[in-house]
Amino acid sequence: MTAATSTRELAHPPRTDIRLEGVLHALSDPIRLRIVRELAAADCELACSHFGLPVAKSTTTHHFRVLRESGLIRQIYRGTAKMSGLRKDDLDALFPGLLDSVLGAADAQARRLGDG
Amino acid sequence: MTAATSTRELAHPPRTDIRLEGVLHALSDPIRLRIVRELAAADCELACSHFGLPVAKSTTTHHFRVLRESGLIRQIYRGTAKMSGLRKDDLDALFPGLLDSVLGAADAQARRLGDG
DNA sequence: ACGGTCGTTCGAGGGTCATCGTAGTTTGAC
């Protein structure tokens, strides 16, 4: 309210704090996996509201926070929107090939179960 | 006891029932990830008791069941011992490269955190 | 038959998690 100022900063774990177990747990929820897939497909930052998730807004906030705190995504405020993007650089450096494998597996499963 | 006989059968999900979310969830627990890593390193079937896990026996049973029901491992009784082995064939067919990526990531993290 | 080893089952406790509704905050536009 006073000077402190227009920067609403969000806490992100540094690269060295990202833990494999946390990443896997974050990806093990269907809604979060879907978010990550759309983020990877878009290959740019997306606003939370453009995902059309089948849950309440407060639940959406929760899932994005889990993704951010596990190190999977980076988030910044741009006006009233909160933009999210994959931390592909950090993840590839820590766990080479992991993200692509999971995304490929998700695609394969979606194809197999007959659903985009 | 009678004729029925030495077959104590264990229920395994068929390949087509294995779900990526379930696999990732199973791998997101430190103890289960450790089991999978040792299984991959051994490249053969191992008895539950040869893992020296830092939990009670009933907890060990629980973790092996989660791994089996998620489709990650195959288990058979051999005498009093229960042997476990990775379902590498099924996993590679469903999710090519996923298992190797996760194992590689686990190795990288173990190396980085200074621990075998 | 007996004892020991290996693993299971059951119930319970404690924790985390996904979900929601409501109320509130920040921001951009009029």
Add this chain to the structure above:
DNA sequence: GTCAAACTACGATGACCCTCGAACGACCGT
């Protein structure tokens, strides 16, 4: 200044999960 839009914070609820101890069942020796 006011208003709507985007997101957050808070409390609550119900589910799931990791853990354990104690009692039981299956198997292999002797």
